[in-house]
Amino acid sequence: MKITFILNDQVIQTEQSGAGTLLDFIRYEANLRGTKIGCREGDCGACTVLSGTLQQGRIVYQSLTSCLTPLANAQGKHIVTVEGFNLPGLNKVQEAMVECSGTQCGFCTPGFVVSLGGYALQENHPSAESAVSAIDGNICRCTGYKSIERAAARVQEALEEQDPDRPMEWLIENHFIPAWFQQIPQRLEALNIPKTSTPKTSGKLLVGGGTDLYVQKPDALPELPLQFVFGNTQVPVIREGNSIRIQGGATATDLMDSPVFLELVPRWYAYFKLVSSTPIRNIGTVAGNLVNASPIGDITAMLLALNARILLEQEDGRQRMLPLKHFYKGYKTLDKSEAERIVEIHLDLPEREPVLFHFEKVCKRTYLDIASVNTAISLRTEGGKIVEAHASAGGVAPVPLYLEKTSRFLEGKTIKPDSLVEALEILQTEISPISDARGSADYKRMLARQLFMGHFLTLFPETIQMEALV
Ligand SMILES: Cc1cc2nc3c(=O)[nH]c(=O)nc-3n(C[C@H](O)[C@H](O)[C@H](O)COP(=O)(O)OP(=O)(O)OC[C@H]3O[C@@H](n4cnc5c(N)ncnc54)[C@H](O)[C@@H]3O)c2cc1C
Ligand code: FES
Numbered sequence: 185m186k187i188t189f190i191l192n193d194q195v196i197q198t199e200q201s202g203a204g205t206l207l208d209f210i211r212y213e214a215n216l217r218g219t220k221i222g223c224r225e226g227d228c229g230a231c232t233v234l235s236g237t238l239q240q241g242r243i244v245y246q247s248l249t250s251c252l253t254p255l256a257n258a259q260g261k262h263i264v265t266v267e268g269f270n271l272p273g274l275n276k277v278q279e280a281m282v283e284c285s286g287t288q289c290g291f292c293t294p295g296f297v298v299s300l301g302g303y304a305l306q307e308n309h310p311s312a313e314s315a316v317s318a319i320d321g322n323i324c325r326c327t328g329y330k331s332i333e334r335a336a337a338r339v340q341e342a343l344e345e346q347d348p349d350r351p352m353e354w355l356i357e358n359h360f361i362p363a364w365f366q367q368i369p370q371r372l373e374a375l376n377i378p379k380t381s382t383p384k385t386s387g388k389l390l391v392g393g394g395t396d397l398y399v400q401k402p403d404a405l406p407e408l409p410l411q412f413v414f415g416n417t418q419v420p421v422i423r424e425g426n427s428i429r430i431q432g433g434a435t436a437t438d439l440m441d442s443p444v445f446l447e448l449v450p451r452w453y454a455y456f457k458l459v460s461s462t463p464i465r466n467i468g469t470v471a472g473n474l475v476n477a478s479p480i481g482d483i484t485a486m487l488l489a490l491n492a493r494i495l496l497e498q499e500d501g502r503q504r505m506l507p508l509k510h511f512y513k514g515y516k517t518l519d520k521s522e523a524e525r526i527v528e529i530h531l532d533l534p535e536r537e538p539v540l541f542h543f544e545k546v547c548k549r550t551y552l553d554i555a556s557v558n559t560a561i562s563l564r565t566e567g568g569k570i571v572e573a574h575a576s577a578g579g580v581a582p583v584p585l586y587l588e589k590t591s592r593f594l595e596g597k598t599i600k601p602d603s604l605v606e607a608l609e610i611l612q613t614e615i616s617p618i619s620d621a622r623g624s625a626d627y628k629r630m631l632a633r634q635l636f637m638g639h640f641l642t643l644f645p646e647t648i649q650m651e652a653l654v
């Protein structure tokens with residue numbers, strides 16, 4: 185298997201195993217030691233690099249954690265490490281970090297510089313807040329975030345002067361990036377790599393973004409028969425009338441930025457801000473989240489509450505459709521054969537919009553953390569009555585839980601505090617949390633109750649008020 189990509193300004197053609205991490209290739213084969221190793225679990229951002237994809241003659245750059253990315257997923261991409269931003273003097277981002285005292289020991293700094301450099305390479309730079317969002321996957325343990333945030337704000341200020349007609353030229357003239365960036369689209373095009381870019385292998389174990397697999401069994405993976413399926417998604421979300429199809433390989437970022445969902449669900453973007461971090465969302469896929477079967481998977485909880493169905497495909501092309509709520513048979517046990525893959529996720533929308541949907545999540549940290557408990561709900565109402573309800577909860581059972589009894593109870597009920605109080609009692613009968621590092625069983629029961637109340641307080645502020653529930 186030959187893997188071809190551009191690393192900074194060099195074309196790479198390698199016969200190395202695609203199962204090794206991009207991080208190890210960068211550090212030990214390409215000898216670029218600016219990319220650091222911190223946690224190797226996607227948490228710290230010290231290993232952040234950019235991955236550029238050719239789209240209609242221009243390159244779209246996204247940050248990712250190279251410690252969890254199989255080398256195979258670099259196929260056909262422009263990979264940019266911190267060395268790729270080198271100029272004779274400091275570049276604009278480095279300058280901002282130095283002048284705002286955004287670096288102390290320096291170990292985390294390359295990751296921050298790459299993330300902010302990636303932000304500069306984006307098409308839009310809406311606000312200082314969005315510049316800070318670009319570094320939500322980078323952790324610093326000694327400088328203090330305020331100085332780094334000031335550096336991000338300074339980068340933002342500079343970018344507000346960018347010439348929209350000559351964005352790349354402007355970045356070069358203003359010392360953000362070296363001049364060779366301008367030739368990358370043509371050079372990548374000339375490599376002539378098929379759009380469905382991951383190298384073909386026939387192993388049984390599918391690898392999407394690798395954000396679960398490379399945390400769970402990094403050492404075993406190179407020995408296993410793998411099949412790389414990342415990046416084969418052209419249009420991640422398609423709406424046809426009242427039906428929505430999500431590609432299994434769609435990333436969390438694809439879903440977060442999907443115009444279809446942003447239009448349908450008012451707080452959609454804010455919900456996804458609670459899912460991992462920018463570099464993880466850029467590579468973690470929807471199918472990966474569903475098949476990983478973590479009882480606290482956030483995308484899983486959302487799709488259960490949207491009453492999704494999954495389209496599974498055998499190697500020979502035979503397909504079957506299954507309600508997602510029937511996919512989970514027990515802890516990490518799925519209604520799926522080894523050879524089946526999730527190709528699509530289907531949703532039906534109510535005839536009349538908007539979709540009444542809400543998601544709640546509590547974790548030990550607000551961002552970049554997995555849930556202690558999460559829950560989602562979607563409702564269809566007519567004349568003050570609930571006519572259809574689908575609710576889910578995570579962290580309260582061995583599987584991502586579709587709240588069957590609570591959902592059925594709610595159907596036909598008038599939206600009023602009494603109905604909710606009864607629903608909360610039913611909810612407690614169908615969950616079975618256990619005590620672990622994320623909280624005691626009692627605490628999780630309490631969270632499930634409070635978060636479920638949160639759905640109604642948010643969706644029906646006129647009808648349901650806190651005072652009536654306590
Ligand atoms: C730092 C960090 C933070 C995280 N935070 C969150 C969070 O806040 N919320 C959350 O829900 N998750 C979180 N995750 C988990 C993870 O990012 C998600 O579960 C992600 O969606 C997994 O997708 P992937 O493509 O990376 O999966 P992979 O690791 O590639 O695969 C996971 C499983 O899915 C299988 N698979 C992949 N694609 C397919 C397919 N098309 N068909 C069938 N099987 C397939 C694989 O064989 C494997 O069993 C976090 C992970 C990390 C490292
Ligand atoms: S080494 Fe920490 S995120 Fe990769």
Ligand code: FES
Binds near residue numbers: 287289
């Ligand atoms: S400067 Fe030391 S960890 Fe960030």
